[in-house]
Amino acid sequence: MINGFNKEKLDFKNRRFLLFYVAMFLLILYYIYRLVMIQIVQGDYYLALADENRISVVREQSTRGIIYDRNGVVLARNVPTYDIVIIPAELPADDGDVQEIYRVLSAKLDIPVNNGEINNETVRLYSECGTDFGITQIVYIANSLTPYGETGIVCDVPEQKAMEIQELSVNMPGVGVRVNSIREYPTGYNTSEVVGFLGPIPGGIADEMEARGFILNKDKYGYAGVESSLQNLLSGKNGRRVVEVDVAGLEMRDLEPPLNPVPGYNIKLTIDVRLQEVARAALLDTMAFYNRVNIEGMLTEDGAAIAMNPQTGEVLALVSEPTFENNRMTRYIPAYYYQQLSIDQSKPLLNHVTQVAQPPGSVFKIVTGIGAINEKVVDPDFLVHCPGRMFVQNSYSPNDPGSQQEYVCHLRTGHGGVDYIHALAWSCNLYFNKVGGGYQNEVPNGLGIDLLAQYSHALGYGEVSGIELTGEEMGMVPTRTWKRVNRGESWATGDTYLASMGQGYISSSPLQVLGSFVTVANSGVHVKPTVIREVLDERGNVVLPFTPTMLWDITKDPKIMIFDEDGLETGEYKTVDPYVIDLTRQGLRMVPQPGGTAEEAFAGDTHQSSAKTGTAEYCDDIANEKGLCQFGNWPSHAWTAAYAPYDNPEIAVVVFMYNGKEGAYTAGYPTRRIVDNYFLLKEYDMERQGETTSPLAP
Amino acid sequence: MRKEFWRNFDFWLYGDVVILCVFGIVMIQSALAGNLEVSVNSQILYVGIGLVLIMVLTLIDYHYLESLANLMYFGIIILLFALRIFGEATFGSARWLDLGFVSIQPSEFAKTILIIRLAKYFSDNWNNKHDMRWIMKSFLLTFGIVLFVLLQPNLSTSIVLMVLWFSMLWVSKVEMKYLMILGIVGMVFLIILTVWIFVSPDTVPFIQGYQLGRLQTFFSDSTDETARYGDKYNVDQAVISLGSGKLFGQGYGNGTQVQLRFLKVRHTDFIFSALGQEFGFVGTIVVILLLLFVVLRCLRAARLAPDMFGALICYGVATLFFFQMVVNIGVNLQVLPVTGLTLPFVSYGGSSTLALTVAIGLVESVAARQEKKEEIV
Structure with missing residues (x-):
């Protein structure tokens, strides 16, 4: 057709052409190999990644239950905090309008429109509510991350500001107010040790909590008090929705039926916040008084008080002094404050009622007494001679001649002949030494440590009480084996003497001391102490009504193991004779009366109170550091336990004062005050609500 | 004559192109997934024009193009030059020429024109001595266009153009030693460029920051895993899309990566991944085979062509x-x-589709004029 064209042909048999084909073939083969790897071999892996892209689990926070006292006073509640948020995708399309919105927010909220530079480094460091960026920069980042999500511009603004923005937001599309909830404790410090505080979910259980639907950086976890022990009741259950989202985070549809959040249960505690205030004031006032009058300087600022209805086990007041201020830890836990609490010698983070064990001293004598009388070591009327001081051969075995050791009564002139009731009333040390450990021919066979331990446990010493507060301290009831293993020594007669009056190796928490007195007050019934009055659902319906729990009755349930003549366990158990308890009650009734050790603290008592004082010598690290542990002149803790009225006890109180010196005074006076105020409150409530309702009920 | 003429028309090639174009439209429709900036209708229009264009070009004797080759060559250079001055920049480079009613990408057409111009050069000078001077002439011819494409800047099209030049050289019986020399020069050039990039990336001409970034993301594996933007994210999502399609795919319009828009630029650069997720391994292999068939039919046309x-x-x-x-x-x-x-x-794109259909039109024009040896003898 057209001439002059090169009619030569491309040589397809050329080696270079062959190379071209081979290269082509190999490349395609390699691509097919890659496709097989990606689509067939690793298909499931990539499908999982694709699902990870599109499937999002949305958790809706539930609300934590409210905590009330027994009369409905709010002890812990949730209050709103406000964040100003922007949803980038909903901002107006017009840039001018957006700028106008930024200017309004900037003026109202005191945040710059533009601040900071966007680059890889600053974007990585960006965190919501913790940034110096201006609004423009925050929205820019939010728009690339979650355009349909709310992003906080300013967090935790005052309610007034939030309301203003809320009103303005009608004309500012994309701007909103997010309401968060934080915990508030209206009664604050006064109920801190009972209520506790919240903190972040601890790392150790993070996985488990996450599996149960908690949001790790958002949900809180109880750290003390009932916030901790009733965490599962209070926390409720977060809602869960599995949704499909697009790349912008817009929810497309539910992939599974959504689960709505279940609010936590509300808890009504047994605490009466008025009596709680009285108990704390009683402790603090007494401390202040003795700190001022004590010539050797400050005596103590560390104490505990607990008041309980012995018939039901309801704890009406539980004070551990000093404690922490839970309202300071609601938003976050300030590091310096927590540090300060941790290093304080008085250990404010521990509950001194349940979590600290100390030698109980003379308040323990009821155990020795009940044991000795029940085991018929001596007849209750038998007069044991108290010379004021005595020397005893301290032997480690029957054949060990031992060494002479002096034992003294707190009344150095001696009580003379003492029977069981007066031994309790006067708190005669030598009486209990003798009936506990035996003394020459006067008391040939003492109760002995093995039986003492049996009666200790029967009255609640060395046992977990089961109160709904975590980390309960079990205290210590020593045995022969324990001493041999831990001290490398055999049990000595002297150890029994010390144990008989609540000294030596014996230690117990104030709650356990209370437990033993409650058992006596109840004529043998040992109840489980509780802080929970009722569990209510979110509408206020009672889901768990209050029922008192009797743990055992020592006059009916055989709790005391019987030993044979050789001191070997027989495996058989017996009960305590009711008349023994009755005698003990009579003895304790005499303590607040003229001549008794609590005579002064209970002067003019009109509530038929019974009591027992205790002054327990101790030597711990703190006392050692101060050089207080001088032989024969150890420092001492003050104890007083009381219950009233005699016939049908309805209030039982224990006060413990660390380094309080004289139990009858530093612990006795606060005890008296708590008992008196209990009856005052009861009278007041009856007057107010008519006498048909039961005392203290709402 | 008419009847005989259409007998030599490569219906296989044409059919293959039609299938690919229709499949492309179908896939673009799915890949749009709410992207309102792009309309599938314009692609349908371009494909329609393109398929007619192939027929029209088949009727025109490709030999006329030889006389038009220089005109087209300088025409495209002027167009590219105009782009330097009036072009609107998108994504950091000026590639689009707004003609009022339609925007075109001259660089797409530059590929087709360069093929024609180089084919003319090599066939005209086939019998001249294949010395360095001869090679350099062809290089300068190529570089005339490449320079302006580089200035856009458009590195990938420049590379395509250079590859076209080299492929022509490859089959033109140039002595091995010259190819070796070119290879060494090319290597040295690349090494110098690499060193330059490492020493001071900001002063390298013709290469934009984003291009360096793409290279860096390709050669490094450390990136922010949570980033929802950037090339690393895009290519990761592409592989996830491909892989999650498995053997038979998630079904048309059901690809989660595509429909929920985790896969970016899914109607152009990553349409292969999009179809991979919706049609699976079967789909990707079929598309590869269809494309390979186009290449093989073009090579067949080259073998049967009446002249160089x-x-x-x-x-x-x-x-x-x-x-x-x-x-x-x-x-x-x-x-x-x-x-x-x-x-x-x-892929979606008017200029690309038109330029490629023009190229196919040329091949059909050549194929229609093939020598039927068996009929002659």
Whole structure:
């Protein structure tokens, strides 16, 4: 057709052409190999990644239950905090309008429109509510991350500001107010040790909590008090929705039926916040008084008080002094404050009622007494001679001649002949030494440590009480084996003497001391102490009504193991004779009366109170550091336990004062005050609500 | 004559292109997934025009193009030059020429024109001495266009153009020693460029920051895993899309990566991944085979071409197709850095579709004029 064209042909048999084909073939083969790897071999892996892209689990926070006292006073509640948020995708399309919105927010909220530079480094460091960026920069980042999500511009603004923005937001599309909830404790410090505080979910259980639907950086976890022990009741259950989202985070549809959040249960505690205030004031006032009058300087600022209805086990007041201020830890836990609490010698983070064990001293004598009388070591009327001081051969075995050791009564002139009731009333040390450990021919066979331990446990010493507060301290009831293993020594007669009056190796928490007195007050019934009055659902319906729990009755349930003549366990158990308890009650009734050790603290008592004082010598690290542990002149803790009225006890109180010196005074006076105020409150409530309702009920 | 003429028309090639174009439209429709900036209708229009254009070009004797070759060559250079001055910049480079009613990308047409111009040069000078001077002349011819494409800047099209030049040189019986020399010069150039990039990336001409970024993301594995933007995210999502399609795919319009828009630029650069998720391994293999068939039919046309000019045009078009296909799929398979080259006929793009149909039109024109030896003898 057209001439002059090169009619030569491309040589397809050329080696270079062959190379071209081979290269082509190999490349395609390699691509097919890659496709097989990606689509067939690793298909499931990539499908999982694709699902990870599109499937999002949305958790809706539930609300934590409210905590009330027994009369409905709010002890812990949730209050709103406000964040100003922007949803980038909903901002107006017009840039001018957006700028106008930024200017309004900037003026109202005191945040710059533009601040900071966007680059890889600053974007990585960006965190919501913790940034110096201006609004423009925050929205820019939010728009690339979650355009349909709310992003906080300013967090935790005052309610007034939030309301203003809320009103303005009608004309500012994309701007909103997010309401968060934080915990508030209206009664604050006064109920801190009972209520506790919240903190972040601890790392150790993070996985488990996450599996149960908690949001790790958002949900809180109880750290003390009932916030901790009733965490599962209070926390409720977060809602869960599995949704499909697009790349912008817009929810497309539910992939599974959504689960709505279940609010936590509300808890009504047994605490009466008025009596709680009285108990704390009683402790603090007494401390202040003795700190001022004590010539050797400050005596103590560390104490505990607990008041309980012995018939039901309801704890009406539980004070551990000093404690922490839970309202300071609601938003976050300030590091310096927590540090300060941790290093304080008085250990404010521990509950001194349940979590600290100390030698109980003379308040323990009821155990020795009940044991000795029940085991018929001596007849209750038998007069044991108290010379004021005595020397005893301290032997480690029957054949060990031992060494002479002096034992003294707190009344150095001696009580003379003492029977069981007066031994309790006067708190005669030598009486209990003798009936506990035996003394020459006067008391040939003492109760002995093995039986003492049996009666200790029967009255609640060395046992977990089961109160709904975590980390309960079990205290210590020593045995022969324990001493041999831990001290490398055999049990000595002297150890029994010390144990008989609540000294030596014996230690117990104030709650356990209370437990033993409650058992006596109840004529043998040992109840489980509780802080929970009722569990209510979110509408206020009672889901768990209050029922008192009797743990055992020592006059009916055989709790005391019987030993044979050789001191070997027989495996058989017996009960305590009711008349023994009755005698003990009579003895304790005499303590607040003229001549008794609590005579002064209970002067003019009109509530038929019974009591027992205790002054327990101790030597711990703190006392050692101060050089207080001088032989024969150890420092001492003050104890007083009381219950009233005699016939049908309805209030039982224990006060413990660390380094309080004289139990009858530093612990006795606060005890008296708590008992008196209990009856005052009861009278007041009856007057107010008519006498048909039961005392203290709402 | 008419009847005989259409007998030599390559219906296989044409049919293959039609299938690819229709499949492309179908896939684009799915890949849009709420992207309102792009309309599938314009693609349908361009495909319609393109398919008619192939017929029209078949009727025109490709030999007329030889006389038009220089005109087209300088025409495209002027167009590219105009782009330097009036072009609107998108994504950091000026590639689009707004003609009022339609925007075109001259660089897409530059590929087709370069094929024609180089085919003319090599067939005209086939019998001249293949010395360095001869080679350099062809290089300067190529570089005339490449320079302006580089200035846009458009590195990937520049590479395509250079590849076209080299492929012509490859089959032109140039002595091995010259190819070796060119190879060494090319290597030295690349090494100097690499060193330059490492020493001071900001002063390198013709290369933009984002291009360096693409190379860096390709050669490094450490990136912010949570980033929802950037090339690394895009290519990762492309592989996830491909893989999650498994053997038979998630079904048309049901690909989660595509429909929920985790896969970016899914109607152009990553349409292969999009179809991979919706049609699976079966789909990707079929598309590869269809594209490969285009290349093989072009090479067949080259073999049967009546003269060197026609043969080189067909060979050039085959190279163009193969190279674009390999590079585009390579990006999707994460064996090559992100380039922006389209998947022939399948990807969305008016200029690309038109330029490629023109190329196919040329091949058909050559094929229609093939020598039927068996009939002559």
